Amino acid sequence: MRIKDDMKQAALFEATVKLVNEIGFSASSVSKIAKEAGVSPATIYVYHKNKEELIVSTYIDIKQDMSRAVLEGFDPTLPIRDIFQNVWLNMFAYISEYRNYVQFTEQFASSPYNELVNHQEIEKYFKPVIAVLQRGISQKIIKDVDFDILATFIFYPILTLSNARLCRTVKLNDAMIEKAFTLAWDAIKL
Amino acid sequence: MRIKDDMKQAALFEATVKLVNEIGFSASSVSKIAKEAGVSPATIYVYHKNKEELIVSTYIDIKQDMSRAVLEGFDPTLPIRDIFQNVWLNMFAYISEYRNYVQFTEQFASSPYNELVNHQEIEKYFKPVIAVLQRGISQKIIKDVDFDILATFIFYPILTLSNARLCRTVKLNDAMIEKAFTLAWDAIKL
């Protein structure tokens, strides 16, 4: 038995992201993805059980990649504000470099595919950040609000700022990223 | 000749929203929508040029409806904070009653269909709110930040809070809505 070809695996990943971003889930047929990746449609079924699994696994791969990038240089001993600021900067760096990945996850998250993934599994990747949030609440640094509401104000705006339309009209520079972080921090801090 | 049936028009609207929310744009075929609405697939083409136009017009109808609801009782003579609080309360009322509509618009906004609508046309509906925002900035009540960033922190979190998962786990009560508004206001206020 030959070994599965990592190049093909990667080509399929990139082709899936690219096509879904360009033409949406609906129009991204298996054969179009195969052609974009330079393989036969049948080959996709060597690597993935079916189309659904191809798309869901692409999403999970991105989320894993994203969490690794976001937690880079994570230091729980720093002041809480600095920890969050570091997370923001990592996030923006990631978004700048891999905007297409983020765009894919946004489309995915608001599609019915979203129901097929184990979100607890994915939240696990971001656990350290959540822990800091909880520490902040107990230390009366962060508002004592339902966790989901806090998350909405810290994490969601970052994603939104990466929106295609926004990023096209506003080229985000360091000063603006700073300011944006200030808004997020003001929202959650006590 | 028969006259166009408003009941059919409305049934198509509801069927489109329902199906897209349940199974996504991709799987919401014209014939499924027709069956859900209780009409023949061909009848859809009496009311809409094609599937795309059916979906886009559904989106626009919702956005119009939403803006009407959000601006209810809008009073530009009130203090700025009160104006925004009113918008929030309207928004939440709308989301509570028509969560399915909001869910539809979210999925729509991150799909390629989004590129087909004239967003300036839609933003027009929300013009009064935007004007207040600008007044707040010039009166040094609101942070002098790029408008898109402010919007990200005021409007988008509301939508996110309507997220299916969140709303399922957390039943938002009046106290929480107040708190959530506080976060938004703290983010943008000077």
Added chain:
Amino acid sequence: MRIKDDMKQAALFEATVKLVNEIGFSASSVSKIAKEAGVSPATIYVYHKNKEELIVSTYIDIKQDMSRAVLEGFDPTLPIRDIFQNVWLNMFAYISEYRNYVQFTEQFASSPYNELVNHQEIEKYFKPVIAVLQRGISQKIIKDVDFDILATFIFYPILTLSNARLCRTVKLNDAMIEKAFTLAWDAIKL
């Protein structure tokens, strides 16, 4: 009861010819023909039993019109050659003025619709010409060949010369028409 509107009848005739010539029988749908004629699709069914009858009756109308034109000035007392020359000239005059009608009949004749018309009925219109042909044979002026073969050489080339492609590249002038008639006559004369 109002009287059927001759204007509408004529508009339908012209619309049918025009559309069939431009896009063929297949693509000439009832509703397109109706739109071209400026009436409702339903109105067509006031004047014609169905689409088939609309097209067949259009064909028959043209054939009748054509026979009237071709036999103009028909004089059986003239020499046989002159009679045929007169028919040719009439035919060319007709083709020049109503090329679109001729084009329609050609397409019709090689389509399965052709089986639906009573050809003996139509040949009747051209009976005088056929009689002259038979007289020519018995007077040893015209070759004693099966009638269908003779007809092939006299009448068919005229139609072919009206072919769109040909008429585009060659503008038929009087001299050429004369020459073309000479070929036809040489073919059948003894």
Added chain:
Amino acid sequence: MRIKDDMKQAALFEATVKLVNEIGFSASSVSKIAKEAGVSPATIYVYHKNKEELIVSTYIDIKQDMSRAVLEGFDPTLPIRDIFQNVWLNMFAYISEYRNYVQFTEQFASSPYNELVNHQEIEKYFKPVIAVLQRGISQKIIKDVDFDILATFIFYPILTLSNARLCRTVKLNDAMIEKAFTLAWDAIKL
């Protein structure tokens, strides 16, 4: 992987010719052709880009086949009359054996599909015959008339004689073919 099946290709060709002759282009739907050929409608799209290409390629295949048959035993050293007589005999032999193919080309030629083929490409197949025609003119054996008019009298009558109705009523025998050729030759010879 499986290899493309020549049997299927041929079955599609025959099914297309048969159906178009029987019910016309319009009524010859892709699924009917597929059923007649004993394949799935989807399979047609393995062999042809779309319906149009299926029909046009069927036409071109026939024309190529026909030219091969017509030029059989072509000998430019023979007297010009003999060359043309040979072409006629080949043509009739072809028409007798493959009347359905010829019928298809006639219907095709007067349909809008006709505009989709490169006619110069097809005329190329018949180039040797055209060359002889031109030689005949310069040697004062053939009338000095526009080439298109000559062609109308030599080639088209043959096709017309293959007409379904005619061939049904008149069984063309060798003597009649001879006579018919005489008419054609008398038409063009000086």
Added chain:
DNA sequence: GATGAATGAGTGTTCATTCAT
């Protein structure tokens, strides 16, 4: 492992026709 051929099921859309007005 990798693939192009093959397909049943489905797509969005248009059709000829009927119906209520």
Added chain:
DNA sequence: CATGAATGAACACTCATTCAT
């Protein structure tokens, strides 16, 4: 007489997937 609304049936075509190689 005239019509736009309405539709079942059909259209050309694409889909996700399987299969033989």
